[in-house]
Amino acid sequence: MKTQNPIFSHPTLQILERCHTLATLKQVHAHMHTIGLALHTYPLSRLLIQSSKLSLTYALHIFRNIPNPTIFLFNTLISSLTNYHSEHAHIAFSLYNQILLRNKTTLRPNSFTFPSLFKACASDGWLHCGHPLHTHVFKFLEPPSDHFVQASLVNFYAKCGKLSQCRYLFNQISEPDLAMWNTLLAAYTRSASFEDADMYLEVLHGFSEMQESQIRPNEVTLVALIGACSNLGALSQGVWAHAYVLRNNIVVNRFVGTALVDLYSKCGFVNLAYQVFDKLPERDTFCYNAMIGGFAAHGQGHQALELYEKMKPEGLVPDSATIVVTLFACSHVGLVEEGCKIFESMKKAHGIEPKLEHYGCLVDLLGRAGRLKEAENMVRKMPVKPNAIMWRALLGAARLHGNIEIGEVALKHLMQLEPETSGNYVLLSNMYANFNRWDDVKRVRTLMKHQGVNKIPGFSLVEIGGAMHKFLTCDKTHPFSKEIYLKIEEINRRLQEYGHKPRTSQVLFDMEEEDKEDALSYHSERLAIAFALLATSDSSSPIRILKNLRVCEDCHASTKLISTIYQTTIIVRDRTRFHHFQDGTCSCKDYW
Numbered sequence: 001m002k003t004q005n006p007i008f009s010h011p012t013l014q015i016l017e018r019c020h021t022l023a024t025l026k027q028v029h030a031h032m033h034t035i036g037l038a039l040h041t042y043p044l045s046r047l048l049i050q051s052s053k054l055s056l057t058y059a060l061h062i063f064r065n066i067p068n069p070t071i072f073l074f075n076t077l078i079s080s081l082t083n084y085h086s087e088h089a090h091i092a093f094s095l096y097n098q099i100l101l102r103n104k105t106t107l108r109p110n111s112f113t114f115p116s117l118f119k120a121c122a123s124d125g126w127l128h129c130g131h132p133l134h135t136h137v138f139k140f141l142e143p144p145s146d147h148f149v150q151a152s153l154v155n156f157y158a159k160c161g162k163l164s165q166c167r168y169l170f171n172q173i174s175e176p177d178l179a180m181w182n183t184l185l186a187a188y189t190r191s192a193s194f195e196d197a198d199m200y201l202e203v204l205h206g207f208s209e210m211q212e213s214q215i216r217p218n219e220v221t222l223v224a225l226i227g228a229c230s231n232l233g234a235l236s237q238g239v240w241a242h243a244y245v246l247r248n249n250i251v252v253n254r255f256v257g258t259a260l261v262d263l264y265s266k267c268g269f270v271n272l273a274y275q276v277f278d279k280l281p282e283r284d285t286f287c288y289n290a291m292i293g294g295f296a297a298h299g300q301g302h303q304a305l306e307l308y309e310k311m312k313p314e315g316l317v318p319d320s321a322t323i324v325v326t327l328f329a330c331s332h333v334g335l336v337e338e339g340c341k342i343f344e345s346m347k348k349a350h351g352i353e354p355k356l357e358h359y360g361c362l363v364d365l366l367g368r369a370g371r372l373k374e375a376e377n378m379v380r381k382m383p384v385k386p387n388a389i390m391w392r393a394l395l396g397a398a399r400l401h402g403n404i405e406i407g408e409v410a411l412k413h414l415m416q417l418e419p420e421t422s423g424n425y426v427l428l429s430n431m432y433a434n435f436n437r438w439d440d441v442k443r444v445r446t447l448m449k450h451q452g453v454n455k456i457p458g459f460s461l462v463e464i465g466g467a468m469h470k471f472l473t474c475d476k477t478h479p480f481s482k483e484i485y486l487k488i489e490e491i492n493r494r495l496q497e498y499g500h501k502p503r504t505s506q507v508l509f510d511m512e513e514e515d516k517e518d519a520l521s522y523h524s525e526r527l528a529i530a531f532a533l534l535a536t537s538d539s540s541s542p543i544r545i546l547k548n549l550r551v552c553e554d555c556h557a558s559t560k561l562i563s564t565i566y567q568t569t570i571i572v573r574d575r576t577r578f579h580h581f582q583d584g585t586c587s588c589k590d591y592w
Contacts, residue, residue: 045076052080079116089123111146118152158187181210185224203228226259233546235267236466265294268571296329304329327361339365367397388417399431460524461546471527487530542569
């Protein structure tokens with residue numbers, strides 16, 4: 001029977017693990033030299049790890065004085081660098097270069113070398129090293145690669161946002177573990193956006209695959225899943241995920257709790273979101289930000305302000321994001337003075353230096369309230385250079401209040417900063433259309449063509465029976481398209497009976513009036529509403545729609561009437577906020 005080498009359990013190594021100061025570590029190091037322990041590889045590796053925690057300089061000094069360090073010691077130091085000193089990625093790569101220089105003699109990278117180096121690639125400024133490092137995997141390792149090397153590659157491409165490579169490498173792993181699944185799901189979540197909802201659908205599909213492989217999810221998995229459900233407005237799947245958490249006694253820590261608050265807020269249940277928030281055993285600033293943001297998106301500015309004021313008694317300090325969501329809440333209900341006070345208190349009370357996003361919120365706050373000159377002066381005089389978000393906020397306010405002069409100034413700057421963004425041109429074009437300035441509309445549309453700018457296609461998602469249905473404007477690809485268009489005709493007929501007159505000024509001017517009305521009728525949210533009315537007989541259940549663009553004025557006006565005609569509640573989440581339509585009114589009170 002083999003006996004364990006006494007070096008591995010030497011009492012000096014136990015003392016080494018308990019060193020918490022550099023002075024005591026040096027004493028142990030000296031003792032290791034005295035008894036000859038420093039001549040052996042394993043004790044040296046423990047010394048390198050412990051010294052890396054306390055002093056990188058001393059760890060490098062130890063390493064430089066090792067006559068012929070083995071690949072094991074190189075790997076140990078590289079791993080320690082990426083674990084405890086990620087800001088010094090250049091030293092890790094310098095050590096790797098030493099390995100390559102000695103490759104012809106005694107050293108060769110192995111499967112323990114690469115995972116730490118791919119981790120170092122994630123540091124700022126080192127992503128470019130990942131691809132040549134991947135070629136070295138093929139050069140030095142026999143295929144198939146070690147599981148940890150494969151996992152590190154998936155991590156690297158996930159952090160790069162290169163999902164096709166990430167998924168390809170993931171598929172090469174015969175039995176991916178929980179950590180790998182979490183990496184893949186988190187990668188899809190990070191790469192998704194409001195415009196590209198398909199990535200969130202990939203998270204749901206991936207979670208289903210994970211369940212089929214009998215891998216049990218943990219808190220990290222559930223945060224990714226719930227986050228995807230939030231951004232899709234997939235209430236049924238989100239509720240299922242919440243039930244799974246409770247059923248399997250998964251700890252509702254602040255991360256899971258924040259994800260659930262975000263879920264119910266983004267699915268239109270702000271009261272449920274607050275119930276979850278209120279019952280959380282521990283709440284941090286991120287939890288508060290999610291709940292304040294939820295109130296803001298639902299136009300409940302007063303509740304958002306009340307929650308903001310509760311942070312200090314709980315010993316929590318607002319951060320930069322807290323100020324943004326609170327100002328957003330003030331902006332969408334016209335709490336101008338309150339918002340200005342919060343902005344002014346940022347630096348004095350909380351030591352937060354205002355950034356572009358804070359100035360943007362203030363410009364939006366003033367602009368929505370009609371204080372356009374103040375908003376314009378703020379953009380011109382603020383200490384940081386205004387970005388596109390700032391000028392777009394001013395353009396949006398100018399459109400809202402019909403100030404063409406300020407709108408033209410804002411668009412001029414936007415064209416320099418974002419010449420390819422269609423929404424900027426559309427805003428000004430619609431403003432000209434409201435004043436019947438069709439020559440100017442034509443000029444803006446021509447400019448769009450010359451710049452090669454295409455309008456972002458609008459789409460809407462509606463959840464029916466747990467399944468998500470996606471509609472584009474004038475879409476005819478849905479299996480029930482024929483029935484949907486017949487329902488649209490019925491809705492239009494009933495809207496006319498209620499006196500609705502389509503607001504056609506913002507539709508292309510060179511169309512016949514009848515064609516303009518048709519164009520409005522087939523906006524993506526109209527198709528989604530028609531399908532929901534067809535597919536559900538229970539009018540007591542709200543129709544929930546997620547839209548990637550801002551709701552247009554005609555759809556807003558007609559949806560208010562539809563809620564009365566069909567005695568149903570319609571909740572529309574557009575790119576900035578929620579609209580709860582019920583009994584002919586909207587929760588935004590037409591201030592959006």
